[in-house]
Amino acid sequence: xxxxxxxxxxxxxxxxxxxxxxxxxxxxxxxxxxxxxxxxxxxxxxxxxxxxxxxxxxxxxxxxxxxxxxxxxxxxxxxxxxxxxxxxxxxxxxxxxxxxxxxxxxx
Numbered sequence: 001x002x003x004x005x006x007x008x009x010x011x012x013x014x015x016x017x018x019x020x021x022x023x024x025x026x027x028x029x030x031x032x033x034x035x036x037x038x039x040x041x042x043x044x045x046x047x048x049x050x051x052x053x054x055x056x057x058x059x060x061x062x063x064x065x066x067x068x069x070x071x072x073x074x075x076x077x078x079x080x081x082x083x084x085x086x087x088x089x090x091x092x093x094x095x096x097x098x099x100x101x102x103x104x105x106x107x
Contacts (some may be wrong), residue, residue, distance in 0.1 A: 011049045015059035016040045019107040024062055027100040031092060032068055066096040 015021060025038045049061045067085055069075045077084045085093075 013054050014062050018060050027103050033070050056079040066093045072088045
């Protein structure tokens, strides 16, 4: 038996129909293409989202990575020993967040 009493509760579910989610969906398509299915999913593990969700300026907090992993080998190197991503993907990730900030100006 493992005592997990020191764990923190899960963050609130963010609105998948809100303006913030729409900006995320738009940015994902602008970065990786329109042929993708964009859908919310459950993130396992801790994140800094818990620090932001209670703030009035952030009614919805979306936990995003902005990285596309194409193989299990790439996935194994993500948050693992010798953590790494492809250089091209690193550039796309920077572009993703830059574009996201531009898209958020519209809301």
